[in-house]
Amino acid sequence: MAITEQGLMEALAHVRDPYSGKDYVTSRAVRNVTISGGDVAFDVEIGYPAKSLVPELRQQLVAAAKNIPGVENVSVNIVSKIIAHxxxxxxxxxxGVKNIIAVASGKGGVGKSTTAVNLALALAAEGANVGLLDADIYGPSQPLMTNTSGKPESLDGKLMEPKRSMGLQINSIGFLVDEEQAMIWRGPMASQALEQLIMQTRWQDLDxxxxxxxxxxxxxxxxxxxxxxLTGAVIVTTPQDIALLDAKKGINMFQKVNVPILGLVENMAVHICTNCGHAEHIFGADGGRKxxxxxxxxxxxxxxxxxSIREQADSGKPTVVADPDGDVAKIYKSIARSVAVKIAQQAKDFSSKFPTITVSKNT
Structure with missing residues (x-):
């Protein structure tokens, strides 16, 4: 019996995306199908970076295709195509930037900066092109956490070149001022500085x-x-009531300005004693989940x-880089994939398809 494309699609429809739950056929992720005798080849295009999932996913797709009588060899090319939303x-x-993710918290001291840098590194580890902007004008942490320093270069005298470290493109107000200098700026001045920092950096092809x-x-x-x-925001909190109270304000703010909330990360959820292994919820239990x-x-x-999370960040090699196969790094990578999947499910941006209209006295 000859192998048909319809039969192949019916077989592949049994393989589902582990995050969205949708099969790759109805979501139109299967592309470029070729059938030659007993040889079958096709591409699978997914909308988020998933380098660590590729081997298992390829194995499932090959197994599904080989369930068809007559199929001998299966070639699967899995690619991530990340678009602007x-x-x-x-x-x-x-x-130069497709999607911007704000990592926010209602109050300080909840591990927001540590979450931001590990989220960025986890997205990069999954195969995405990633940048990291330190928007904390009054207390920039990313120069220390990414082991970067020095004033940014400018090739044209207009735009700053981002620093590069651990596969990330990075910029921070910390590169422009002395490490011990206090930023005694009122809100409008700090806001203008931030606007210049993000708009006047030459970000290069960032997903x-x-x-x-x-x-x-x-x-x-x-x-x-x-x-x-902003494509969306990630809220960081601890289980503590006072942190949750302030985190609610952050959620309400983003909702009022129509910025999607991509999800919530609960930091410092439990402490495991290094001596006896006892688990203790120092800041409360399940506050973030609730x-x-x-x-x-x-x-x-x-x-x-x-x-270890604190020590690794302070040393300039955050957890995802310092211990990429450890349990904590796996949590960060899972968070990163969930964020990327959430973004991929949002509406696409079509603004680039429309021409820019300018009006002048000569028009």
């Missing part, structure tokens, strides 16, 4: 730009949510209160 109405996309936001819901956060094209359920947002995952 919709942002706030009236805000144009940033040149995702992760923005480490300052804590709170003040001028800088409003500038980001109203003038910067809040995510209350607001109807995704609970992305929980990170432990572990000394």
């Amino acid at each position: 919709t942002v706030q109405r009236g805000v144009q996309l940033l040149p 995702y730009l992760v923005v480490d936001m300052p804590p709170g819901t003040g001028d800088i956060q409003l500038t980001m949510s109203q003038k910067v094209p 809040m995510a359920d209350k607001f109807g947002i995704d609970y992305l995952g929980a990170l432990p209160l572990a000394m």
Whole structure:
């Protein structure tokens, strides 16, 4: 019996995306099918980076195809195609950047910067081109966490070249001021500095730009949510009631300005004693999960209160790089894939398909 494309599609429809739950046929991810005798070849295009999932996914697809009588050899090419998705109405996309992810918290001290850098590194580890912007004007942490320093170069005298470290493109106000200099700026001045920092950096072909936001819901956060094209926001909190109270304000702010909440990360969820293995919920239990359920947002995952996470970030090699196969790195990578999948499910951006209209006195 001859192998048909219809028969192949019916067989492949049994393989489902582990995150979206959809099969690759009805979602039109299977492309470029060729059948030659007993040889079958096809591409599978997914909308998020998933380098670590490719071997298992390829194995499932090959097995599904070989269930068809007569199929001898199967060639599967799995590619990630990350596109730009919709942002706030009236805000144009940033040149060289497809999607911008704001990592925010209602208050300081909840591990937001550590989450931001590990999220960026996890997305890069999964095969994406990723940038990291340190938007915390008053307390930039990313120069230390990424082991980068020095003033940014400018090739044309207009745009700053991002620093590069661990596969990331990075910029921070920390590169432009002395390490011990206090930023004694009022809100509008800090907001303008941030706007220049993000708009005047030559980001190069980024799938995702992760923005480490300052804590709170003040001028800088409003500038980001109203003038910067945000694809979505990730909220970071601890289980502690006081942290959850402030995190709610961050969620409400993004919802009011129509920025999608991609999910919530619960930091310092549990401490495991290194001596006896006893688990203790120092800051409370399941506070983040309960809040995510209350607001109807995704609970992305929980990170432990572990000394290694702090030590690795302070040393300039965050967990995803320092211990890429460890349990904590796996949590960060799972969070990163969930965020990327959530973005892939959003509406596409079509602004680039429309011409830019200019009006002048000669028109």
